[in-house]
Amino acid sequence: MIRVNNRDEIEWEEGLTPAALLERMRYTFPHIIVTIDGEVVPPEEYATRPIPDGANVQLIHLIAGG
Amino acid sequence: MSEKTQATRRVLAEYTYEAPPVERGYTGQTLYVNLSDNTISAKPVTDVMKEKFIGGRGFGLWLLWHGVKDDTKWNDPENEIVISSGPIGGITQYPGSGKSLVVTISPLTDIVIDSNVGGHFGPLLKFAGWDGIEIQGKAEEEVIVVIDGVSGRVTIEEAPDAPVDTHLLGHWLIEQLAEKKEDRYFMSTVSAGSGAEHTRIGCLNFSLYDRKRKAPRFKQAGRGGIGTVFRDKRIKALVVRSGPVRGDSNHPADPERIARVGTRLHKEIHDYDDEQNRMRKRGTPYLVQIMDDYDLLPVHNFKFGSHSDTPKINGDVWEARFTQGLPDGCWYGCTMACSHAVDAYTVRTGPYKGQKVIVDGPEYETIAGVGSNCGIFNPDDILEINFYCDTYGIDTISFGTLTAFVMECYEAGILDKEKTGGLELTFGNGEAAIELLHQMGRGEGFGKIAGQGIRRMKEYFVSEYGADPQFLQDIGMEAKGLEYSEYVCKESLAQQGGYGLTNKGPQHDEAWLIFMDQVSNLLPTFEDKAEALHYFPMFRTWFGLVGHCKLPWNDIVPPDNRYTDEPAKIPEHVQNYVELFSAVTGREITKEDLIAQSEAVYNFQRVFNLRLGKGRREHDAIPYRSQGPVTVEEYESRAERYDQQLREILGLDPEGMSTQEKMAALRKYREEQYERLKDAVYERRGWTPDGVPKLETLKRLGIDFPEVVAVVQKHL
Incomplete structure (x- = not known):
C-alpha cells in the first residue's frame, strides 16, 4: 500500500512507477510534480523510477483554470 | 480623417489636445466624456492614484467611486464605464502585456463589475495620450466616440449609418475612419451589439486588426453586463487611433531589464509549450478534456463533471478547426499567442445566415458553457453560438450558464413549450439554444426573459409559474446575481x-x-x-x-x-x-x-x-x-x-x-x-x-x- 497526497491509500504492486500511478489515477494534467518520500522525481524518470511499498507519494497539480 | 467619414457623421462635441508623452507607463491624464451634456475634458492622474490604485481596475474603481452616488443604479446616467490598461500595458517585450480593464455598476449584480479583455484598445488609448477613459451620461441619439491621438482630437458623433452588431460595425468603422492602410493597424474599437441592449448579459468587444487575415478581430470583456450599460448609454462604438506602436512606446525606466525578463519567458514558451499546454496551437480549449478527466467539466447545468461525448468537443477537435500558422497574439509581442480563430465559418442561421465569418475562439469557457453544460456536443453549434454571442454583444459564459439553468427547468417541468414560445429547451438541443440567442438579439419572446439572467428568472418563474423557490435557488448557478463560470466545484471547498x-x-x-x-x-x-x-x-x-x-x-x-x-x-x-x-x-x-x-x-x-x-x-x-x-x-x-x-x-x-x-x-x-x-x-x-x-x-x-x-x- 502507498499513500498518495497524504490522503488516498493506493494498492502497491511490484514495478509501480510514477507514470503507471498517474495513469491508474487518470491524472492527465501536464503540470504534475511527483515526489516520493519528499524527493522530487525528474519527469524523465517517471517511467522508470520504482515507487517502494509504503511510500508517501505526492502528485502535486499546479493551478489550472482560464 | 477622410472625406467619406465627414460625410456620414455629425460631430456633436469636439475636444482638442496635445497628447503628452508616455513616461514610465503613464501619460498622467485620463479622458472624461459626458454623453448627457456632450462635455469632454482631461483629468490629471494624481500621485494617490498611481501609488494606491496603480492603474487598470484600480483607476477604474477610483474614478467610478467619485462619479457615482450611494444609490446609483446601472442605468442611471451617472453610472460610468471606465476603461484603463495599466502601467505595464503596452510593452511589447513580455508576453501578455496588452490587457484592458473595464469597470461599471453591473445590471446583473447592482455592484461594481470588473472585466479584463485583450485587443488593442487600452494600450492604444495610452499611446493616444490617455491612461484611461471615463464615460458618463446618456446620449440622446446613438453615438460613437472617436479618440484620435494622431490629430489630438476627441469627438462625440452621431453615426446613423453605422450598424450595431459588432462583426459589421468593426468593418464599417475601419472603412470610415482609416485614411491609409497603415492606420487600421493602430486603430481599435469597442462595441457591443443588439443583444446587449435587450438583455442584462451584454459584453463589450475590443478589436485588434489582424494583419495576416486583413480583418478586425474581437476579444470580449464578457462578465457582468458591461455591454448592456454601453448600449443603455446609446453608444455604438468607441474608437481610438494612435501613432505607430514601437518597442519603447511605453517609455519604461529600464528597457534592458524588461528585455532580459521577456527573453527568458519567450524561450520558455518556445521550448516547452508544445509539451505542456499547447497554448500556441489550441489555446484554452486544452482544458476541456482535462476538466472532464477530473470530473470538473460542467455537464447539464453543473449536475455532473464529465460526459462520454466530451472527445467530440475537446482540444484535439479545436486544434484541427483553428487556422494554424498565424500569429494569434491579442497584443504585440505575445509569443504565447493563444487567441485562436476559426476562419471562413459559414453562418447557418439567423440574420447573417450564409455569411462567411471569422469566429474568435471558442475559448474553454465558451465550449464548456454553451457546450457541455447545455449538453451540446456539436462543434458547429458551439461555433454558431460563439459567433452570434460576440456579434450580438452577449457574454458566452452567462449565456451558457443561464441556458443550462433554463434547460434543467424545462426538463423539471417548470417550463414547457407554451411558456418558451415553442422552444423545446432540453439538454442537447442546440437548435433551440441558437434560437433562444436570436430572440435575445431581437429582444423578443422567451429570450427576452432568459436574457435577464438567472437571478431574475428565478423570481419570475416563482411569481409567474409557481415554481419552488428553494429548488430554483439550489440549481440556479449564480451568486451576487452573476452567472458562474464553467468549473464544477462540488468537491473543493476552497473553490x-x-x-x-x-x-x-x-x-x-x-x-x-x-x-x-x-x-x-x-x-x-x-x-x-x-x-x-x-x-x-x-x-x-x-x-x-x-x-x-x-x-x-x-x-x-x-x-x-x-x-x-x-x-x-x-x-x-x-x-x-x-x-x-x-x-x-x-x-x-x-x-x-x-x-x-x-x-x-x-x-x-x-x-x-x-x-x-x-x-x-x-x-x-x-x-x-x-x-x-x-x-x-x-x-x-x-x-x-x-x-x-x-x-x-x-x-x-x-x-x-x-x-x-x-x-x-x-x-x-x-x-x-x-x-x-x-x-x-x-x-x-x-x-x-x-x-x-x-x-x-x-x-x-x-x-x-x-x-x-x-x-x-x-x-x-
Whole structure:
C-alpha cells in the first residue's frame, strides 16, 4: 500500500512507477510534480523510477483554470 | 480623417489636445466624456492614484467611486464605464502585456463589475495620450466616440449609418475612419451589439486588426453586463487611433531589464509549450478534456463533471478547426499567442445566415458553457453560438450558464413549450439554444426573459409559474446575481470560496484552487484554505492593475519550478512581474509589495460594494448546486464517493439510509463547512465576521480616506 497526497491509500504492486500511478489515477494534467518520500522525481524518470511499498507519494497539480 | 467619414457623421462635441508623452507607463491624464451634456475634458492622474490604485481596475474603481452616488443604479446616467490598461500595458517585450480593464455598476449584480479583455484598445488609448477613459451620461441619439491621438482630437458623433452588431460595425468603422492602410493597424474599437441592449448579459468587444487575415478581430470583456450599460448609454462604438506602436512606446525606466525578463519567458514558451499546454496551437480549449478527466467539466447545468461525448468537443477537435500558422497574439509581442480563430465559418442561421465569418475562439469557457453544460456536443453549434454571442454583444459564459439553468427547468417541468414560445429547451438541443440567442438579439419572446439572467428568472418563474423557490435557488448557478463560470466545484471547498468570496461574483479570475485543494490535498485545514483565498485573489488582482494577462503566469511553467518551495505560485514568474513593474515605473517593489498593491484595491472594491448596499456576509451566499448534489440523480451518479464521505467524515452508515436522508446529511455538513470557511477567510483578510474590512485593515493598506472610513463605520 502507498499513500498518495497524504490522503488516498493506493494498492502497491511490484514495478509501480510514477507514470503507471498517474495513469491508474487518470491524472492527465501536464503540470504534475511527483515526489516520493519528499524527493522530487525528474519527469524523465517517471517511467522508470520504482515507487517502494509504503511510500508517501505526492502528485502535486499546479493551478489550472482560464 | 477622410472625406467619406465627414460625410456620414455629425460631430456633436469636439475636444482638442496635445497628447503628452508616455513616461514610465503613464501619460498622467485620463479622458472624461459626458454623453448627457456632450462635455469632454482631461483629468490629471494624481500621485494617490498611481501609488494606491496603480492603474487598470484600480483607476477604474477610483474614478467610478467619485462619479457615482450611494444609490446609483446601472442605468442611471451617472453610472460610468471606465476603461484603463495599466502601467505595464503596452510593452511589447513580455508576453501578455496588452490587457484592458473595464469597470461599471453591473445590471446583473447592482455592484461594481470588473472585466479584463485583450485587443488593442487600452494600450492604444495610452499611446493616444490617455491612461484611461471615463464615460458618463446618456446620449440622446446613438453615438460613437472617436479618440484620435494622431490629430489630438476627441469627438462625440452621431453615426446613423453605422450598424450595431459588432462583426459589421468593426468593418464599417475601419472603412470610415482609416485614411491609409497603415492606420487600421493602430486603430481599435469597442462595441457591443443588439443583444446587449435587450438583455442584462451584454459584453463589450475590443478589436485588434489582424494583419495576416486583413480583418478586425474581437476579444470580449464578457462578465457582468458591461455591454448592456454601453448600449443603455446609446453608444455604438468607441474608437481610438494612435501613432505607430514601437518597442519603447511605453517609455519604461529600464528597457534592458524588461528585455532580459521577456527573453527568458519567450524561450520558455518556445521550448516547452508544445509539451505542456499547447497554448500556441489550441489555446484554452486544452482544458476541456482535462476538466472532464477530473470530473470538473460542467455537464447539464453543473449536475455532473464529465460526459462520454466530451472527445467530440475537446482540444484535439479545436486544434484541427483553428487556422494554424498565424500569429494569434491579442497584443504585440505575445509569443504565447493563444487567441485562436476559426476562419471562413459559414453562418447557418439567423440574420447573417450564409455569411462567411471569422469566429474568435471558442475559448474553454465558451465550449464548456454553451457546450457541455447545455449538453451540446456539436462543434458547429458551439461555433454558431460563439459567433452570434460576440456579434450580438452577449457574454458566452452567462449565456451558457443561464441556458443550462433554463434547460434543467424545462426538463423539471417548470417550463414547457407554451411558456418558451415553442422552444423545446432540453439538454442537447442546440437548435433551440441558437434560437433562444436570436430572440435575445431581437429582444423578443422567451429570450427576452432568459436574457435577464438567472437571478431574475428565478423570481419570475416563482411569481409567474409557481415554481419552488428553494429548488430554483439550489440549481440556479449564480451568486451576487452573476452567472458562474464553467468549473464544477462540488468537491473543493476552497473553490466554493474561490467563487463565493469574490468581490464581483463567481468568476474564476480571483482564484482557481480546485487542483490544490481537491486533487493535491495541499489545503487540508481552514487556515490553509483561507491563506490561499487571501494570496491568490490578491495576486491575480494585480494583473488587472497593471494591464497584464494571467495566462503567461501559469500556462507555461519553467522546468525547474518543481524544485522551488512554492511551485503552485510559479515563483520565477512572480519575480518576473516584480522586475517588470520596477523596470517600467522606476519604482522598486518586492513580491510582498505586489500583494500589498492588490490588497489595497481589493479592499477598496469590497468597501465600494458596501457603499452600494451589498458586500456583507449574506451577499457571499452560494447555490447548493456548487456545494453538493441537489437531486437524487446527481447523488446516485457519484454514490460511491458520497457514501464514502458519509462513512469516513460523518461517521454515518449509509446502508439503510434513503438517498434523501443521505443527501440531507451531506448537505448539512457541507453548508456548515462553507460558513466556517467564510469565518476563516474573513479573519485572514482582516474583515469582521460580517465580511466588512476593519478600520485597522484600511489603515494598514493606506486607504483610510475619510469617505471610505465613513462607509465602513456604518457596518461596524
